[in-house]
Amino acid sequence: MKKLLVLFFVLGLFSTANAQFGVRAGLNSANFTDFESDPRAGFHVGAYFRKDLGLISIEPGLQYSQKGHERVGATGSPAVKNERLNYVDLPVLLRVNFLPFLNVFAGPQGSVLVSRKLEYVDGSTETTTEPxxxxxxxxxxxxxxKLPLGLNAQVSYDIGLQSANYYxxxxxxxxxxxxxxxxx
Structure with a gap:
């Protein structure tokens, strides 16, 4: 019941006239820290609400995001070629609008792992999320x-704050x- 009340409160907060709904998509370059691998290209797609409060805006969102890593010149038996980790991300961003067309932003993001695909050099795969x-x-x-015609562009960096406990x-x-x- 508490979760339902919080949901109604949040929806009410973002249903006022200064709220903006939008969709966003783009490219990812993902990798693990402190791990011998190369970045993995992927994509992200999702939606967001933006509540403008003058100089600042609050923007929660929901997006599907591909992360992972590649191992160029992998060795071992069996040698790992690449790995794709698919997440649902829930960012809550605070934007500071410096100019009518330019802003900087920061905020926390929670993510849930929904699937995994590990490819080996020999062509075999593994999909368990256990590791x-x-x-x-x-x-x-x-x-x-902000761009003309309702478009916007952004560059962002997700900084992992906790260990993924990978193997x-x-x-x-x-x-x-x-x-x-x-x-x-």
């Missing part, structure tokens, strides 16, 4: 720009995102 923690906590920082190794997800959005 990695099922959730992630990160901080998001970035810069955004009991202390690694964190870090993701560079380039995005295009549209405000309805």
């Amino acid at each position: 990695i923690k099922g959730y992630d906590i990160a901080g998001v920082v970035g810069v955004g720009a 009991n190794q202390d690694v964190k997800n870090n993701v560079l995102k380039l995005s295009i959005g549209y405000d309805f």
Whole structure:
């Protein structure tokens, strides 16, 4: 019951005239910290609400995001080629609007692991999510720009704040995102 009341409160907060709904999609470059691997390209897609409060805006969102890593020149038996980790991200961003068209933002992000695909050099795959923690906590920082026709663009960086406990190794997800959005 408490969760339902909180949901109604949050929806009420964002249903006022200064609220903006939008969609966003873009490219990811993801990797683990302190891990011998190369960045993995992926994508993200989702939606957001933006509540303008003058100089600042509050923007919670929901997006599907591909993360992971690649191992160029992998060796061993069996040698790992690449790994894709698919998450649902829940960022809550605070934007500071410096100019009518430019803003910087930061905020926390919770993520839930929804699937995993590990590919070996020999072509075999593994899809179990057991070797990695099922959730992630990160901080998001970035810069955004308003474009004509309701479009916006942003560059952001997700900084892993806790270990993903990948095969009991202390690694964190870090993701560079380039995005295009549209405000309805």
